[in-house]
Amino acid sequence: VVLYQYEVCPFCCKVKAFLDYYKIPYRCVEVNPLTKAEIKWSDYKKVPVVVVDGEQLNDSSAIISRLAAEVRATQAAGGKQPSGSGGSGSSGAPAKKGWLGGLFGGGGGGSAGGGGGAPMPATAAEEEMWRRWVDDWLVKVITVNIYRNMHESFQTFEYISEAGNFGWVSREAARVVGATLMWGISGKLRKKYGVEGDVREQLYKSADDWVGAVGGRAFLGGDAPDLADLAVFGVIRAVVGTDTFNDLMQNSQIGGWYSRM
């Protein structure tokens, strides 16, 4: 699996959360956001793009749905859970077919319904609804927060320019020009994204809505994360180290769930 990405892109971080959780080996290619030279072979010009066995997959949610279907098929054919999560045994033949063959061999009874008291996972419809909420809302609320004022805009671009694939000149330019531009349009961005009022409060409220949906369970998926858990985690992990992240952990109820993830 090859992931063409920007290191700090929330959609790319969502895909990485999925790949990491399922321990699917992958290689990242950091795309230069100015030239996009690394994806010049692709008609689709956004990231993430994933290439699996020569097949191109576009769009984070579509990529995850597709890979998750492969994981399910592979689990059904032999393995049961992400290798390495929990005490995986040595018995059980690895699946032989497909590019995930062998990754999920061994392991025990899987995550759902392991014991009498296992919490009920969210329904498939809820999981889907919250995955869409991440793409349509949470990513936007986080974005307007990381460019909320000049200090935070510079902090964000410090991070973007360090982590990203820039040449020296464009890195220095991105730091100053990018930060100033994003701060300059932050008001327009809020309007475009429909995030009204105090954007930090909106972020805390969004996090608490999510925690409310998880409810008494460890994860929305019950006793193990589902694709919505992984999506929320991925886009929040994208801003680790920023004031937005630190404030979010301090002023909302999401910290417990985040550390379980």
Ligand SMILES: N[C@@H](CCC(=O)N[C@@H](CS)C(=O)NCC(=O)O)C(=O)O
């Ligand atoms: N719906 C897409 C959105 C992807 C997206 O907007 N990616 C941004 C980076 S965060 C991008 O590539 N923008 C175009 C550009 O940088 O030129 C997904 O979920 O993958």
